[in-house]
Amino acid sequence: MIEENNLDEVLAASKKKRIIFVGTPDFAVPALTALVEQGFKIVAVISQPNRPQGRKQKIVPTPVAKTADKYNLLLLQPESINQPQIIQIITSLQPDLIITAAYGQILRQSVLDIPQFGCVNIHASLLPLYRGAAPVNAAIIDGRTETGITIMQMDQGCDTGNILLQNKIPIEHDATAGSLFAELAELGADTIIDFLPEFFAGNIIPIVQDEQNASYAPKMSRKTGKINWQDSAVTIERLIRGTQPWPGCYTYYNGQRMKIFAAEVILQDSVHAKPGELLSCDGGLIIQCGADAIKLKEIQIASGRQMSTEICSHNYLPGTILGKNKEKKGG
Numbered sequence: 001m002i003e004e005n006n007l008d009e010v011l012a013a014s015k016k017k018r019i020i021f022v023g024t025p026d027f028a029v030p031a032l033t034a035l036v037e038q039g040f041k042i043v044a045v046i047s048q049p050n051r052p053q054g055r056k057q058k059i060v061p062t063p064v065a066k067t068a069d070k071y072n073l074l075l076l077q078p079e080s081i082n083q084p085q086i087i088q089i090i091t092s093l094q095p096d097l098i099i100t101a102a103y104g105q106i107l108r109q110s111v112l113d114i115p116q117f118g119c120v121n122i123h124a125s126l127l128p129l130y131r132g133a134a135p136v137n138a139a140i141i142d143g144r145t146e147t148g149i150t151i152m153q154m155d156q157g158c159d160t161g162n163i164l165l166q167n168k169i170p171i172e173h174d175a176t177a178g179s180l181f182a183e184l185a186e187l188g189a190d191t192i193i194d195f196l197p198e199f200f201a202g203n204i205i206p207i208v209q210d211e212q213n214a215s216y217a218p219k220m221s222r223k224t225g226k227i228n229w230q231d232s233a234v235t236i237e238r239l240i241r242g243t244q245p246w247p248g249c250y251t252y253y254n255g256q257r258m259k260i261f262a263a264e265v266i267l268q269d270s271v272h273a274k275p276g277e278l279l280s281c282d283g284g285l286i287i288q289c290g291a292d293a294i295k296l297k298e299i300q301i302a303s304g305r306q307m308s309t310e311i312c313s314h315n316y317l318p319g320t321i322l323g324k325n326k327e328k329k330g331g
Contacts, residue, residue, distance in 0.1 A: 006329070007197075014200040015039050017096040019118070022081065023064045024048040028101035028183060030189035031122055032064060035099075036071045038193055043093050044074040046081055048104050048240055065131035080304055082108045090114055097196075100154065101188060117200070119154040122188040124181070126166055127152060128214035134186060137177045137224075138217035141242035146170050148190045149184060158216075164199065164205035167191045172273050176244040225249040231278030233265045233292035252325045253274075253301065253316065261298035261306060268292045276323045281313040287322060 019040055021032050024047050036042055042045040045068035053060045061069070068075040078086045083106070090098075091114055098119040100107070112119050125135035127150040139147045148168035155161040165186055171180060198204055225243040227236055227250065240249040240263050249260045266286055273279060280286040285296040300306040 023101040034189040133219040233289040264294040
């Protein structure tokens, strides 16, 4: 730890280091914002190219690109950070450190070797748990009670580098992927600001990840959110929260896709009903699961609008089995 009488001197020295920030989505924005506003020297920002979004396929800047423009920072948006011409630009900027946060590409060794202090990543899990693209979703879906931020020394693997610093937070019982994502983004910003002076002062002791406890959280797809009514109510409720707001959770009612935004577990004694059977429409839609039942609270059918089931439950018929798709095979 930095001694109090040396703190100002060490902090001032760390703010003279040349940093390149590499990131793309909302998760990375609080960290970049904090670094700039705390006076760290950001010599360039690298983000994924702007992509078309929405039904009109309008080109939209990435959240990190917007932030770089806000602070008038040098912004690069190559198709690949590993392109020779981009490596040449990075080298010319003479960075002391590269910081990444949810960039979306693996940095090759030719990039990792450029900065004097290497490259560090702000990762949204307690590594070695949940390496990969969707650690926040996976922690909720798996029923974890805590998660956190790991600052990791990058290597050529997927989140396999040495652990430099970790901060933990509890996962609230009603947390969604969206709410936890936002909370971890702020924690990531706080953690990187605390980390840098200690790191540049040489006070951080790297910890090798325990491969025996490693797990992987692959990228989510729309199919991730499809409910299997044979699963327990607890498992399904976690899936709903863990896929909210994207990719979203869904089932089918009379062949129509039903999106599910919120639900609660209904504990049961023995009930003679089939998994997926609509048991009751009294004050909501109560569905039998493989174990216990679940009450759907917020839903959306086909092209309709999102509604509380307390309002629309009269449109549904008890005894109907949910989950059968008549739209197309494999949906």
